[in-house]
Amino acid sequence: MIYCYVDEITPDVIRGWAFNPNAADVPVTLHVVFDEQELLRIQCDAIREDVLEAGVPSSQVGFQFAPPASVLDNKTRKLTFKSRLDDVVLVYNNQEVPSIDFTETLPEQIFSYVDGNKAGALTGWVVSGNRITGMKGGRDLLVTCGGEKIGHIQADRYRGDVGKVLSCDPYCGFQFVPPPLFRKSYPQEFHFYVLPEMKELDNSPYFTSFVSDKYEGVVLDVVDQIDALHTQLTQLRRQVRDILPQPGYTLADYHKWATDYFPILRRYVDRTRVADTEEPLVSVICPVWRPDLSDFRAAVESVINQTWQNWELIIVDDCSEDEELRDLILEFVDLDPRIQAIFKETNDGISGTTNVGIENANGEWIAFFDHDDLLVDVAIEYMLREAKRSQADLLYSDEDKIDRSGYYSNPAFKTDWNYRLLLGVNYVCHFVMAKTALVKKVGGLNKKYDGAQDHDFLLRVSENLSARKIHHVPEILYHWRITAKSTAADIGNKSYAVDAGVQAVSDHLARRKLPAKVTSQLNNTLYSVEWTFKEEPTVTIIVPYKDEIPTTKRCLDAIIKLTAYKHYDVILIDNWSVTKEAKAFAKYVEKIPNAQILTLKEKFNYSRLNNKAAALSDSDFVVFLNNDVFVEQENWLNILVNEALADQEAAIVGGKFVYPNQTVQHAGVLLGIGDVAGHAHVGIPRDEGGYAGRAYFPQEMSAVTAAGMLVRKPAFDMVGGFDEENLTVAFNDIDLCLKIRDAGFKVIWTPDFCAEHHESLSRGSDDRPTTERRFFHETQYMLERWGDRLQRDPFYNPHFALDRQVFFDLLPPEVNLDRYPPLPKDQNVTPHLWEKSAEQTASKSSTTSKSAQKPAAKPTRRRKKASA
Incomplete structure (x- = not known):
């Protein structure tokens, strides 16, 4: 029993x-x-x-x-x-x-989460269902703030991460940009509810503030205050509201931007088309292996519909063994004589298959095209126009992603050619066109790197082609198809691509004889390059201060106690300190063998202070460091110097700085933001990548802040240092970077050096009445000196707005060559000015170093004596 x-x-x-x-x-x-x-x-x-x-x-x-x-x-x-x-x-x-x-039935369950404020948009996800029906997205949501209904949205955006973790419908995400009246600079409470149940989402209510730009945030606060003054300030209220930026396009509503943009792009091409006796043949290479037939049909039709007529489409089937696919390919071959098909008898992978297409190409140009993606109908014509204008041998365009429903998302608004960024990520991706002679010169694609074959190809191109011959076309000309098996949906589906990418970057650096260790970031096709140079050129670290002794001492102690680099010295600039603590600090510094104080009793002039200190140094490099920047890494100085050693054209290297709350204060400088320039990725968490992950990677930029900036001393002297007459406080670092770039050198920003920065702790804000006039004149000087350069940053896509939130707000759809960055010019770069023999460097280092057993006994350096 x-x-x-x-x-x-x-x-x-x-x-x-x-x-x-x-x-x-x-x-x-x-x-x-x-x-x-x-x-x-x-x-x-x-x-x-x-x-x-x-x-x-x-x-x-x-x-x-x-x-x-x-x-x-x-x-x-x-x-x-x-x-x-x-x-x-x-x-x-x-x-x-x-x-x-x-007697039971399985109830519906709701799983949800409000992720938070991502670049000005509130994001999250919702799925509902049960283990029988499965968990589905597409739920309707209500958003409230302060008890007021402010939005009704649908959770139907693609969230591959949620779909993968929960094994559910990936079209379950939402992105909500609050109306302007609810984008306050102070925290507000946002509630999210699933309709019709009115079930509140997990992590709701969500408290956050919105600082879209320094004008919008301030003005909205002012409007709130003015409302309390009632009728006597009505006119002032109206004037303030008049200068508020009008609601426009953002990344959150990119689909709407795109649907408005493509007709404008087509009309522009039609309107500006001119007869040309040159009609180069473009060979579109399309490797094929078992695509979805409807996606493949749409892909081929996007080539057939090109406004440029002189093309050939070479379809190379990599032994798909699919009769339906074969019949469809032959159908297209019969339809259009410009289409040719090659059916391989053995499977060889994407590189080998693409190379077969390259070998059979008859065109002057080769265009690379995936079997399930889409070309915008003016893509080839527009690329050829830009090829003629730029005289480039390789061009790449912007792109976006498209799903089965025709929904546009995730635009890749790219930077101009950025070799240092390419080492970290293949930001180029699609749409690439290159001279056939160039493609064959570099050997086509390499099967060894399948999964990252296009990244390897671009790296080999960079070894054979000057930067001036590589051109970025800042228009969306390519749609990358999102499918369940595509890297456009989830790189996790192609983990082999990660390993191939690491190998491709490693082999490229080995060919260039640059010592480095390459690893993957976040188990993705994102790469970290750790330079392993053994040499240590001499460095002088310059730190200005006025009183604020606890802050300055903390800065100095961090340098002395943490820095593993041997061959450096420190010059502290005492700009008329008057406290007793300052005198005690001077005696403290006297005991540090590789540090000295330069006393300057004169009006504060940041440019002059640093120029005077730099004149005392005979080092290979100088580091300009604010006294409210506190280094955290033993290898921080190695990181900066090694970036310069990796590229003889790199004359300035800047770092990543965070506020005490561990949000980003500086991740490089973008020209034109706030009229002159502004910092990139301000306010994102320290460990986040920002738009397109750019905050993850070292990259070339137009400028970096002098709060922590390494500069080659010969280049600094060559351009005359900081402008101490016109830019005494603000923008002198931007001006220096632009002068350095005009001289033919590069400015590199790296997140690998990261430090805490208490911005303007000692000098204060430019918003004070006593400094407003000076700041106004410095702003005007920059606008007059650099003019349109400030509106055309080659490393900030021209479709982004300059007067609102960076990497988020978009300009109205337009094709305007005046917004394009200027074409690069051939420069007479003279790196030989700072190239010294190993014997000279070794001799200099040996005569200037001492024992470094304790912080107080750091290796010292000979330097010119500072005087009062």
Whole structure:
């Protein structure tokens, strides 16, 4: 006889225990029967200590199982348990029963989360359903703020991360940009509810503030204050509201921007088309392997529909062994004589297949095209126009992503050619066109790097082509198809691409004889390059201060105690400090062998202070460091110097700085933001990548802040240092960077050096009345000196707005060559000015270093004596 006790019955679980008194130590097997039909067989061997304590001889008697989906229909069924060997006594609710009435249905569950404020938009996800229907997205949501309904949205955006983790519908995400009146600079409470249940999402309410730009945030606060002054300030209120930026396009509503943009792009091309005797043939290479047939048909049709007529499409099937696909390809071959097909008899991978297409190309140009993506109809024509204008041999355009419903998302508004960024990520991607001669010169694609073959190709191109011959076309000309198997949806589907990318970058650097260790970031096709140079050129670190001794001492102590780099010295600039603490600090510095104080009793002029200190240094490099920047890494100076050693054209290297709350204060400088320039990625968490992940990677930029900037001393001297006449406080670092770039050198920003910065702790804000006039004149000087250069940053896409939130707000759709960055010019770069023999460097280092056993005994350097 077997006794079966049922403890719990729910739609999700039936739980209980069973045993045979005559063989208590042997777990029993039961057959679960609904309406005389056996649906399950269960083993009763789960540990039940409570049963053992109640006197049953064994604890290995428990069972639990999920009711089959077929019985969860709210109909009453008879549940019994049987055994093939013994009778079963069924006990439920402490009573022996012949069967149990089972009437259950599986309720709908809702899982959700409000992720937070991402670049000005509130994001999250919602799925609902159960284990039978599956978890689906597309739910309607209500958004409220301060008890007021401010939005009604649908959670139907693609969230591959959620779909992967929960094994659910990936189209479950939402992105909500509050109306302007609710984008306050102070925290507000946003509630998100699933309709019609009015179930509040997890992590809702969400508290956040919005600082879209320094004008909008300030003006909105002013409007709130003015409202309290009532009628006497009505006119002032109207004037303030008039200068508020009008709501426009953002990345959050990119689909709307795109649907407005493409007709404008087509009309522009039609309007500006001119007759040309040159009509180069473009060979579009399309490797194919088992695509979705509808996607493939759309891809080929996007080539057929090109406004440029002189093309050939070479379709190379990599032994797909798919008769439907073969028939479709041959259908296209019969339809258009410009289409040729090659059917390989063995599978060779994407590189080998692409190379077959390259070998059969007849065109002057080669265009690379994936078998399920789409070309904008003017893509080839526009690329050829830009090729003629720029005289480039390789061009790449901006791109976006498109799903099966035709929804545009994730635009890649790219930077102009940026070799240092390319080492970290293949930001170029699509749409690439290159001279056929160039493609064949570099050897086409390399099968060794399948999965990252295009990244490897671009790196090899960079070894054979000057930067001036590589041109970025800042228009969306390519749609990358989002499919379940595409890297456009989730790189996790192609983990082999990560390993291939690491190898491609490593091999490229080896060919260039640059010592480095390459690793993957975030287990993705994002790469970190750690330079491993052994040489240590000499460096002088310059730190100006006025009183604020605790801050300055903290800055100095961090340098002395942490810095692993050997060959450096420190010049502290005392700009007329008057406190007793300052005198004590001077005596403290005297005990540090590789530090000295330069005392300057004159009006504060940041440019002049740093120029005077730099004149005392005979080092290879100088580092300009604010006294409110506190280094955290032992290798911080190695990181900066090694970036310069990796590229002889790199004359300035800047770092990443964060506020005390660990949000980003500086991740490079973008020209034109706030009229002159502004910092990139301000306010994002320290460890986040920002737009397109750019905050993750070292890259070339137009400028960096002098709060922590390494500069080659010969280049600094060559351009005359900081402008101490016109830019005494503000923008002198931007001006220096632009002068350095005009001289043909590069400015590099790296997040690998990261430090905490208490911005303007000692000098204060430019918003004070006593400094407003000076700041106004410095702003005007920059606008007059650099003019349009400030509106055309080559490393900030021209479709982004300059007067609102960076990397988020978009300008109205337009094709305007006046917004394009100027074409690069050939420069007479003279890196030989700072190239010294190994013997010179070794000699200089050996005569200037001392023991470094303790912080106070850091290696010292000879330097010119500072005087009062």
